[in-house]
Amino acid sequence: MNKNGMRQKFTDPHSWIQNSISTVAEYIWIDGSGCNLRSKCRTIEGEVYSLADIPEWNYDGSSCWQAGTENSEIIMRPVAYYRDPFRKGRHILVMTETFKWNGDSFESLSPANTNFRAHARKIFEACPEEEPWFGIEQEYTLVGTKTKFTTWPLGWPANGYPGAQGPYYCSVGASNCFGRIIADYHYRSCLYAGIKVSGTNAEVMPGQWEYQVGPVEGIEVGD
Numbered sequence: 563m564n565k566n567g568m569r570q571k572f573t574d575p576h577s578w579i580q581n582s583i584s585t586v587a588e589y590i591w592i593d594g595s596g597c598n599l600r601s602k603c604r605t606i607e608g609e610v611y612s613l614a615d616i617p618e619w620n621y622d623g624s625s626c627w628q629a630g631t632e633n634s635e636i637i638m639r640p641v642a643y644y645r646d647p648f649r650k651g652r653h654i655l656v657m658t659e660t661f662k663w664n665g666d667s668f669e670s671l672s673p674a675n676t677n678f679r680a681h682a683r684k685i686f687e688a689c690p691e692e693e694p695w696f697g698i699e700q701e702y703t704l705v706g707t708k709t710k711f712t713t714w715p716l717g718w719p720a721n722g723y724p725g726a727q728g729p730y731y732c733s734v735g736a737s738n739c740f741g742r743i744i745a746d747y748h749y750r751s752c753l754y755a756g757i758k759v760s761g762t763n764a765e766v767m768p769g770q771w772e773y774q775v776g777p778v779e780g781i782e783v784g785d
Contacts, residue, residue, distance in 0.1 A: 580651035585610050588646060589619055589638055589656045592676045594627025609652050616640040616656055628674050629662055636674055637661045642785035647751035655755065657785050659683075679784060686781050696783040697760070697776030704741040704769045716740045717768035727766040739764050745771045 579586060585606040593600045602621060610616060623629030623636035638658035646653040659679050661671035673680040686694075706716035717740030718724050733739040745762055752759040752773070762773040776783060 579649050579653065582651060582653075584608065586646070586649055586653040587616060587643070587656050588649075588654070589640070589658055591621075591638060591658050591660050594623075594675055596676045600626055610643065610654055613640055613643065616643060616654075619658075623660075623662065623674065628660070628676070633663060633666065635663060637663075637671060641679065642782070644755040644757060647754040650754075679781065682781055682784070693779055695777040695779055697774060697778070698783060699772055699774050701765055701770060701772040703767070704744060704771065706740075706769065715767070715769035724768045730764060730768050730770070731766045732763050738768075740769045741771065745773075749773065 585608065587604045587606050587610070588601050589604060590599055590601045592598070600621070602619075604617075604619060606616065608615075618640070619638045620635050621638065622634050624631045624634035626636070628636055638660055640656050641659050642657040643654045644657075646655050660674035660677045661680075662674050664670045664672055704716040705713055706718065707714040707720075714720075724730075729738045742764070745764075749759065749762050752775075758775055758778050760774045760776060762771065764770070765772050
């Protein structure tokens with residue numbers, strides 16, 4: 563291997579993992595706040611071909627506002643997985659449902675306090691003959707400046723406010739469209755992962771964007 567090849571091998575933070583013969587599975591769940599995501603990594607020997615290849619796992623619920631210290635174990639059950647757009651290669655992001663133990667006998671489980679998917683799943687499974695379709699539209703704002711004194715959206719003047727809405731919606735060009743490169747990377751990552759993202763566009767405020775997911779059938783829209 564030449565010097566440039568050696569340099570790239572040891573300076574690219576992901577080159578070693580993209581060629582791994584094992585799979586890095588990033589288990590993801592919603593913590594007890596109901597708003598924040600948590601995650602932890604697990605090495606799985608070989609490649610993952612289905613959910614059956616991804617084992618259940620656990621974590622300390624007392625550190626996530628989901629259990630007391632006397633019985634803190636929370637069980638994660640994989641329900642969906644996607645290609646990892648950050649590590650790439652064969653690595654995956656694993657969506658999980660979370661469960662807590664009932665009592666000290668450790669014989670039965672109940673959904674953890676933010677596992678609303680388990681309740682939704684029962685509703686969908688009650689009518690398997692139905693095929694409900696869903697679509698989600700999510701708007702977000704990119705932050706350009708954030709200090710202890712202020713949070714300022716990307717594309718806003720440093721000492722004032724932007725002009726009235728009109729030129730920013732579905733805009734093009736550097737004078738009206740702010741953060742396109744970030745929105746494009748987000749779009750690309752969703753497509754790589756296998757998420758059924760159907761589109762994206764700039765919104766009515768500078769630095770504001772939206773993306774759409776769907777149509778997706780049933781509970782998959784939440785995954």
